[in-house]
Amino acid sequence: LTILGIETSCDETAAAVVARDAAGRGEILGEVVLSQLDEHSAYGGVVPEIAARAHVEALDSLIAEALARAGRTLESVDAIAATSGPGLIGGLIVGLMTGKAIARATGKPLYAVNHLEGHALTARLTDGLSFPYLMLLVSGGHTQLVLIKGVDDYERWGTTIDDALGEAFDKTAKLLGLSYPGGPAVERMAKNGDPKRFAFPRPLVGEARLDFSFSGLKTAVRQAAESIAPVTEQDVADICASFQRAVSRTLKDRIGRGLDRFRSLHPGIATPALVVAGGVAANAELRATLQALCDAHRFRFVAPPLNLCTDNAAMIAWAGLERMAAGLPADDLAVAPRSRWPLDRQAATLLGSGK
């Protein structure tokens, strides 16, 4: 089976053609991602209007490019998968409408894919993982610990009650006058900083629930910067290093509890897997922390290549293939995009929030 995937939920326009064989192995036949970073960097964040317009301009040629790289045509794929939420509504409309138009014109089935499901299933494409496993999604819009039980079967164990982790990096960078996106800038500065200089809060550490909170950390960074004005380059480095240390320690506590819970639910799995996804997974200190934590808990730490951790269309295509292979029905062409769409059906009913 081969499928064309389309992703337009945030600030990446992407298309990919992915195949899945009878044994369940996936292969990316062709993919292309266009980041809109340059369009948004002057504003210090993603501007929805600009994003939607950029998706419209780029998508058709990106689809053609992905098909060309795969040596396929619209007629020679078996289905279309398009992200239909959660995300910025303008971009979602562009991608989903394009997917519908292709499906209508070719008569192929359309799969309206949840962006988070794309992140959740990527490790089965890259590493052939089997269910169940745990996923930590840490991006600009999401911070979630999710139990991946099967296709269309997810249990959200924890989420942020305020800022996403990538957002905390971005806001911290902005406060300190560093460039956008903030994650790489903070990480670069932290290399020359003293992680012990500031005792930043470690939100929710010690609590039994598996949620996250990062807005207090951002406030503490602001107070630290204000207390030492004028701030030197060394001060900024020290704040960044201390911030990153606080984040690492917080994740260590939160995720450690998640690993324990997984172990008690599934004592029969000798070496379960923790998968990381999202742009913050690029951070070397956080990766090292998660690796050490997994080693200590006898978990396997799976970090897919970074271009598949951040937003891409191969994961959307793959999620579509997984849904097909699991016998889930294709979507009606009347399906509507959803800016909020939690992965966990129970969370969807209880909270009605995409965060």
Ligand code: ATP
């Ligand atoms: P979504 O949340 O909808 O999946 P997004 O575009 O916000 O999409 P990603 O593209 O996956 O998320 O990741 C971007 C985020 O990752 C930004 O907040 C950025 O600051 C953060 N980030 C990138 N590199 C690093 C790094 N080295 N350290 C920490 N954070 C990083």
Ligand code: MG
């Ligand atoms: Mg992005």
Ligand code: FE
């Ligand atoms: Fe994403």
